[in-house]
Amino acid sequence: MEKSLKPALFASWQNLSTRIVGLLLSFLAVALLVIGSTLLLSWQLEGSAAAINVAGSLRMESYKLAMLAGRVANGSDHAEAVARLRAQVQRIDGTLALLQQGDPQRPLFLPPTSIIRSAYGEVQKEWREALAPQAQAFLATGPAPSGASYAVQQLTERFVQRVDQLVQRIERDSESRTLWLRASQLTLLGLALIGTVSIIYLLFDMIVAPVTRLQGGLERMREQDFSARLPVESNDEFGMLARGFNQMADKLQDSYANLEQRVQTKTSELEHQNRELALLYDSAAFLQQPQSAEAMCKGFLQRISEYFGADGGSVRVLDPNRNNLHMLVHQGMSEQLVESERCLKVGDCLCGEAVVSKLAVIHDLRRHKDSHNLQCHREGFATISIFHIFAQRQYLGFFNLHFRKTTVFTSAQTALLETLGQLLGTAIENQRLQVRERELAISEERNLVAQGLHDSIAQGLNFLNLQVQMLEQSLKQKRFDEVDSIVPALRAGVDESYQDVRELLHNFRTRLQEGTLVSSLETVVDKFRRQSGIAVDFDADSDGAPFPREHQLQLLFIVQEALSNVRKHASASQVRIRLADDQDFTLSIKDNGHGFDVRKLETLGDAHVGINIMRERAQRIDAQLQLKSAAGEGTEVVLHLPRTQRRAA
Template identity: 65%
Template sequence: MAADLGAGTLATAEAAAPPRHAPLFAAWQRLSTRIVGVLLSFLAVALVVIGATLLLSWQLEGSAAAINVTGSLRMHSYRMGMLLTNMPARPDVAAAREEVRLQAGLISDTLTQLRHGDPRRPLFLPPAAAIRGNFELVERQWREELAPLAGTLLRQQSLSATDARMLEGRTARFVAAADALVQQIEHDSEERTFWLRGSQLMLLALAMVGTVSIIYLFFNMIVTPVTRLQAGMERMRERDFEVRLPVDSQDELGQLTNGFNQMADRLQHVYGGLNELVSTKTAALEGQNRELALLYDSAAFLQQPQPAEALCEGFLQRLISYFGADGGTVRMLDPLRGNLHLLVHQGISPELVEDERCIKVGDCLCGDAVERKVAVVHDMRRIDPALSLRCHREGYATVSVFHIYAQQQHLGFFNLHFREPTVIDEGRRALLDTLGQLLGTAIENRRLAGREREMAISEERNLVAQGLHDSIAQGLNFLHLQVQMLEQSLRAGEQEEAAAIVPALRAGVEESYQDVRELLHNFRARLPEGSIATSLQETVDKFRRQTGIPVELAADSDGAPLPREQQLQLLFIVQEALSNVRKHAGASKVKVSLSDRQDFILSIEDNGAGFVLDELPARGEGHVGIHIMRERAQRIGAQLSVQSRPGEGTRVELHLPRALRRAA
């Protein structure tokens, strides 16, 4: 009952207390604080009672000394009166007068001592107002009546009967006042003695009540909870896991009881929830099976022969479906220029696609992750909105960056965008890293396959070139020999007609021979390692050395790398255009321009003779090179345009729009 009342009182106090007292209340909830508080409270009360007892005893000692000192006033006053009365009859008057002065000094000293007190004895008058009033009366009678009369009589040579009666009366009044003062002090001492005994009885009662209270409190605060815990542990030992102990306090034993209940809950859960544990393990195995299924499906898909865009599109679609992402992207790295080109995307706004179609390594969050070569999961809520990132404006809460590797080579990275805050744990990070390696291996295999096809085509062209060399070139050489023989045979006949034909045949044979040699060179040419701008530079330098015609090359190449098949076709188009310039234009200056950004634009311009475009079909085989260039442009999805006027030169321009570009 008392414990319930105490708990209720504490609860009421906790509800009513202002927030600033919460730490004090929390401190009082601790068992150690309450034990120390109870002991200190009893100690404080005991010290107060003991102090009161000591004070009363000290005051009683002072009052007793005051009674003795006040009682001595009567003796000194009577003795002084007797000395004054008998002084004329004594032979030693001077000695009597000196003794009278001594008694008067003792009375004055006694009154002074009573007024000021002496704490060392101790000696002091009680602080009651009546006692102080009587003391003032006694002191006034001495100072105003008895002391002046004694001084007057001490100076006289004889004592009359009137003076004797006056001295006797004033001495009696002074003694009566001193007796009254003594009685008041004795009455005050009796009262203080009563209070002293009462405080002693109170101290005894306090000791008894305090001992019983401390035993009761300690029993409730310590013995009962410990006994209850011991009983609970006995039941727990008997495997009664349903045992729960009431938590009656928030102190250490209450926390221990709460921990016991939590332990009982855990044990009951462990022993009684085996099915739940089996279900949890089954769910974990199902999650692992889903990861394995994703890996198997992705690996099977990435092994299929298809373009890089289709590979990345299917790969990204599987990741978004598995992880529940709201969008994603795949970017390829151009290591030569340090650019990151957006290859495929899903669920991303057109504005974000346009802004981040091509970013530099180190720019933005994704470029920084590529520069540091670490996989990162960005919590956009923790990033300063003042950076004005597009992902912030698009409303994404989580953006992940995982890299695409193949044989320790960094090819790019892929993103997953989540509008809701998403946590990607270590297991999922490892899964995404593995998937990035699968995608990188597939892309690298595709590039290797492209190089293999290039090698096969190059070998085939080498065979064609060898066949042309062995057939057409030798035939033309034979024709050249026959013409020489014709020239020799005709010398004997119609020399003028033969002389007119032979130079034309010789020029035609030489031209054909140069065409064949150029064709052999073009077929045997291989695309060097590097960008398209590097390949164009080598082609332009070779043309300049062979023809002596100045060539200006202006290349602005900052777009995504082209596949090697497209680069090879573009190189053949440039070679064919320069061949036409050499054979037909008669130009003194050539300019080759390359603008490689989102769209690919390539132009070859000369200041030669030019021609009429409408007459081109009528010339037949003489300008078959333009048809070849158009066929090559059609193979890569580009558009070829030719602009020319007689006397104003010729401009050949190839345009490959961004929608038809393929990734390397």
């Protein structure tokens, strides 16, 4: 326990704060001790002075006692003299008791020395055994004996001598204590001077000197003198600060010594990172351009081959249905190697094996045990790298880089090539999606064309076919009166079919002109007025965000189809078109024709192709199509697109 406590105390004493606090507390303790002794001596001197005054008063009181005893002996005013004598005796008794007990509040007390206590005892003995009994004799009833007054005087003189001895001894003790008081004050003054000088010296040694050395070291550091070191002369805070300064100086000196090399290293790293970023940016920008898959992969392969200094390479895509890997593009490879590896099976050769694990692989062919059987090694390639192409976790294929020298890829280069593989995969997948989207759009348009032909041309041709059959029967039976009625019907049917063909061709050739949706609708409305002769009232309030061009085209087709139905079926003389385009979009086409029963139309299902075409086009833009009509009240087609479904261009 003691062995572990000593090092702890020693360690705590090494702290600068502990040493300063201990030093100040030591000086404070000494100062308090000296000040306390000075106060004690002052207090004792004050009590001794009061004791001298009280003891000196005994001499006067004793003479007064002798005088009163003489009056009592003469018999003048006997009763009064006796009373005053008794009071005087009590006063002297009280004074002696006060000297014996003392009074700390005044203060008043006899010095606690044996000589003074002995002198006081003699005074008290003289009073109690000699003077006081003699004075008590005068207090008895009856005349005092002759010569009693003279005896009191003699005893009083002897008592006063005892008191004088006591006072002299107290005075000598006070003189001694006064000398001690002055010595204490001089000692306190000396301690103040010595303590001040000592504290200044110690503070200078413990604080000022280390701070000055530290400041000098910092000045040398500011002048780039990194050889500056501070002496470690203690284990306190300044010692720790000096060691830390020296460590900092060592590191700065080492840093400045190797600064040029580090700058070159960092510059090289930054250049390498800039080249990587440039490659990523260039590849991403190139892959976003509209082009064929072969051109895209060829440009990609050229860029990474130039960056990594590859002597050859290829890009292969996976056919998941047959597990074949088809070589899409290649460079730096012989025709024999290309023909032998144009189509690989998953698991064949080194490249096919990498597809199974789907991990990037770098093969050193010189260390491969079966390298002599590999065509790529026979052509002089030493390193073959395989990096895979992914698009949203979907495996699409891989690309190779061939090197005639042994090449090792760092982890950063491997990560860069994997990122490039993901960029290529995303571009390939986007291209495939665009092709599928175009195919789907073409298929949908063909479906709409077929529906339009069925709704117009097919029905017209069916009517003409029936009329031709009736004409043939009439001619065979030579009923020429029926022929005269059938021929105008055939001519009207042909005209109707011709108008339908022209209208369909116009609708399918419709393209958005430069301008807004409102201007395109005005063009359609003007053409409808000229062709049909029907009055059209067009009112548009358009403050909303512009639609994508595909949505605008679908809106035009819906309006054209609605107007075509008005021309063919409504027998209307007036059409009113209202467009309200704010947060929501609402388009209304209303005619004053004869109308029809909407419930009966719903029973027809898909038989009425025109309405279904409009509904399909509305669904393409997430709009709602509503049909309102009644017999004799006209028809209204309302297209509504809420703000939650609306997409801006």
